[in-house]
Amino acid sequence: FIISAHNQSNSVTTMRITAELLQTLAEQRVNPCSERELVLRGLNLQQLEHLGACPGQISALDLSHNHIQRLENFTPKLSQLSTLHAAHNVINSLDMKNVQRYLPNLKTLTLCHNHIRQPAVIWRLAQSLAGTLDFLSLQHNPICTQQPHYRLLVIYAFDQACREKQEEQQKQKGNNSNNRTSTPTKTIQILRTLDYQRIRPAERKRAQKWSISAAGRAVLGQIQDAKGDDTTAKTFVPGDALPSLMDDDEEEEEATANVTELTAEQKDVLRQILQACQSEAEMQDIQTAVLRQQRQHQGRTPTQEEVAALTQWLQDYRDKQQQQQQQQHQ
Secondary structure, three states: OOOOEEOOOOOOOEEOOOHHHHHHOOEEEEOOOOOEEEEOOOOOEOOOOOHHHOOOOOOEEEOOOOOOOEEOOOOOOOOOOOEEEOOOOOOOEEOHHHHHHHOOOOOEEEOOOOOOOOHHHHHHHHHHHOEOOOEEEOOOOHHHHHOOOHHHHHHHHHHHHHHHHHHHHHHHHHHHHHOOOOOOOOOOEOOOEEOOEEOOHHHHHHHHHHHOOHHHHHHHHHHHHHHHOOHHHHOOOOOOOOOOOOOOOOOHHHHHOOOOOOOHHHHHHHHHHHHHOOOHHHHHHHHHHHHHHHHHHOOOOOOHHHHHHHHHHHHHHHHHHHHHHHHHHO
16 A cells, blocks of 8 residues: 555645555544544545554544545444544535445544535435434534524434334334344434534424424425435536435446446547546546446436436536636646
């Protein structure tokens, strides 16, 4: 393993998590909560990888003040990890299956000052971590101001996910009873603190009432729509992370299945963008995003709206690259 850098022409060097980085730049300490903590803050990391190279069993991980775009790649399973600090990044999505599988005992999560703006991301976060998560902070994300009932949404999402897990646990218990087998019952932990404020029983009741109100049904309807057709993937904001063009629930290796052929115009735009790439990482991001978008078509002929969405996203990415090049020349 060696320390790798991309975009060397830029004034800021982007780092990757490697064994050498963990040995030379990462701080290991026992924090004030008596947790064995690995500190990777302020290293300009853009993605999570090679966490298996972490020395020993860590119970806290600090990834604050980096440029991480997505919560993913928590492999191998970090069974001892109970605290994750990822504030001041550009996180706007997560791999739900990966987080749920490889962070089974996470209790504290701070995601302040990120780019989370879609209710569907909150829902996936709840589905991944409800039952173990006790403390969550999402302050200073766009959703906090854009969603009028943001706090009620988060509380309802986590409470509902806990109820579903309790029902599944009871069902499993009944099946074990019929089969005369016994399985240890795991305690379902409800979310108790949100944005450094205790969640009171009265607030949980308000969240439940909100879910059946007109405003609540509208937001929950958007979340249901996003499960089948991720509308957040078609929204690109210059300066933000590359959008995820596939439902976060799906496995990465399925991205190449049932690929629909690109049009001649799309191929031309994509070819120009790839030629303008300044690093292998950028090229890989674009290729992965296009494959994800193609997979959404599932072998059928894409509609005019879908073709327009992909073409517009590719055009926006090329414009963003040109702006960055102009700024560098200036």
